[in-house]
Amino acid sequence: MFPAIDLERYPLHRPDSPACTALVARCKADLAQDGMFNLEGFMLPDAIAETVAFAAPRLNAEHAFTHARRHNIYFRPVPELPAGHPALAEVETRNFTLCADQCAGTPVDAIYSWRPLADFLARTMDHQALYPMPDPLARFNVMGYPDGWGLNWHFDRSQFTTTLLLQAPLAGGDFVYRSDLRTQDDPNYDGVAALLRGKDEKVRSFKAEAGTLNVFKGRNTAHRVTPVEGEVPRIIAVFTYYDRPGVTFTREERIGFYGRAE
Numbered sequence: 001m002f003p004a005i006d007l008e009r010y011p012l013h014r015p016d017s018p019a020c021t022a023l024v025a026r027c028k029a030d031l032a033q034d035g036m037f038n039l040e041g042f043m044l045p046d047a048i049a050e051t052v053a054f055a056a057p058r059l060n061a062e063h064a065f066t067h068a069r070r071h072n073i074y075f076r077p078v079p080e081l082p083a084g085h086p087a088l089a090e091v092e093t094r095n096f097t098l099c100a101d102q103c104a105g106t107p108v109d110a111i112y113s114w115r116p117l118a119d120f121l122a123r124t125m126d127h128q129a130l131y132p133m134p135d136p137l138a139r140f141n142v143m144g145y146p147d148g149w150g151l152n153w154h155f156d157r158s159q160f161t162t163t164l165l166l167q168a169p170l171a172g173g174d175f176v177y178r179s180d181l182r183t184q185d186d187p188n189y190d191g192v193a194a195l196l197r198g199k200d201e202k203v204r205s206f207k208a209e210a211g212t213l214n215v216f217k218g219r220n221t222a223h224r225v226t227p228v229e230g231e232v233p234r235i236i237a238v239f240t241y242y243d244r245p246g247v248t249f250t251r252e253e254r255i256g257f258y259g260r261a262e
């Protein structure tokens, strides 16, 4: 048995079983309704403990990249908008980031690279297949958020994002999101501006427990993580898959997110 995932509850290794088929149907229904689904208790406690024991002593300025910057919701300039447009309002993000190459051989590496997980995620989203990134830094990351730190409003590069919470903070660190704020054809800049002004009634939030796998459609769902409160850092693994093989970050993106290109 694969040691890091609760396969009795989530039988991803038996894709054709009635239990797995029912699970896929449940995830699809949640995605259609909320733009996300959660699998609580996905990662087993021993694997969580092993990963936290590895990552916690490294999520600091000495070992990890301190990702601290002001940015707009797009994490990049938008030439078609005039400077000062309210959709470009800047926000501040701060976390410690460990790249995949720094977490090689850990249980999160094993989970990310486990083919049945990518296959399961593909089924939930009606993709023919999903592929782990070959990018040695960006494949997956482990982020740490100490007291007062958070991830601010953004859209993701990838169509959807998969996270695995490793350690919940005492307070704060909530995942806040607004599903379908834009579409591929409509950037909805007015809606983005309203969200950033705090004037969007469709914003929702939730607080996960350690071990929960969360999947959300991050490309068109604006989302953020509120500042953590208290002495226990929020620690989370973020997995990125694409529907075609070979996708990597550009050199500029690697430097922006990780402070190094290789």
Ligand SMILES: O=C(O)CCC(=O)C(=O)O
Pocket (backbone or CB within 6 Å): 151, 156, 161, 163, 175, 223, 225, 236, 238
């Ligand atoms: O930490 C989270 O829950 C979300 C992470 C995220 O949005 C990202 O890495 O793009």
Ligand SMILES: [Fe+2]
Pocket (backbone or CB within 6 Å): 154, 155, 156, 161, 218, 223
């Ligand atoms: Fe994100």
